[in-house]
Amino acid sequence: MASGNPTLIHSTISSSYNSNHGPSNDIASFKEVLSSSTRVLALCGAGLGASSGLDTFRGPGGMWRNYRSQSLATRDAFTSDPGLVWLFYSYRRHKALAMEPNEGHFALAELARRMRKDGEEGFLCLTQNVDGLAQRAGHPEGSLKLLHGCLYDIKCANSVCDYRERNNFNDPYHPSLGISSEDDEKLLPAANKVQAVATYLDPNKSTTTISKDELPHCPKCITSLLRPDIVWFGEALPGNTIDEIDQWIDKAPINLILVIGTTAQVYPAAGYVDMARHAGARVAVINMDGEGLGSAGGLGKDDWLFVGDAGTILEEILSRPSSEKEKE
Structure with missing residues (x-):
């Protein structure tokens, strides 16, 4: 080394x-x-x-749906509200594929x-x-x-399960995570909006309507959720x-x-x-x-x-x- x-x-x-x-x-x-x-x-x-x-999701403009983007890039946020975190990454996949x-x-x-x-x-x-x-x-x-990691790589959220997908460019990745034209406008980052910085929501409080049952599950271990194969903070x-x-x-x-x-x-x-x-x-x-x-x-x-x-x-x-x- x-x-x-x-x-x-x-x-x-x-x-x-x-x-x-x-x-x-x-x-x-x-x-x-x-x-x-x-x-x-x-x-x-x-x-x-x-x-x-x-979008870089950095600095004062680093907001998404009034959330600080870095607060969503954690295992704790995924555990608390996996639907919200999946929506954030589905949005990022959607935007990156358009570039x-x-x-x-x-x-x-x-x-x-x-x-x-x-x-x-x-x-x-x-x-x-x-x-x-x-x-x-x-x-x-x-x-x-x-x-x-990469937005288009997926893995099982259970650390003892080795299921992985590489280069999955499906948009959306899962039917529950589709972003319509109307949603695309709603989910734009609240960049440069002072009120967004002051009123960002607590990522530990669930605000999504996507239940765990609707989210993508691991086809190998069945019970665990899938997650983006991204290195989160911590x-x-x-x-x-x-x-x-x-x-x-x-x-x-x-x-x-x-x-x-x-x-x-x-x-x-x-x-x-x-x-x-x-x-x-x-x-x-x-x-x-x-x-x-x-x-x-x-x-x-x-x-x-x-x-x-x-x-x-x-x-x-x-x-x-x-x-x-x-x-x-």
């Missing part, structure tokens, strides 16, 4: 951006380092999906293919996103690790995923780490930024905001900060230099 492996519990911390030297935003120098790198790690967050039009991968997703997928040599992955993408857009962009499976990340990441990290030094659309405040994901940096990797941050970068803060003169739309920026900075194209 990689030394200094971060804790495996999904949690958040607060950090602030602090740089005494100032990073570069020079695309040419970044491309030069990228083209000479043999090992590149990327950490992707909600900002990448936002370029496709997806298309953006230029950034395709650029990362192409970089993964470009850096795969002799059967070895020279590029590894760790995504905190559950929207499935990277997979739909054709990102090679071997170089993509889903840290927090849950450990999949051990096999962490092991695969550690094995890749331990193989050889990382030359460059890309921090894309994330404030790098959620562990263990944020810990990989620290790990790569301490091992000598240079850091490139691509984000809508240059402040509050969490573990990706403290960028120095040998690092890069590209502020703006992640999809647009990635398409530009990850494209091959003309000199490389001429060699083909």
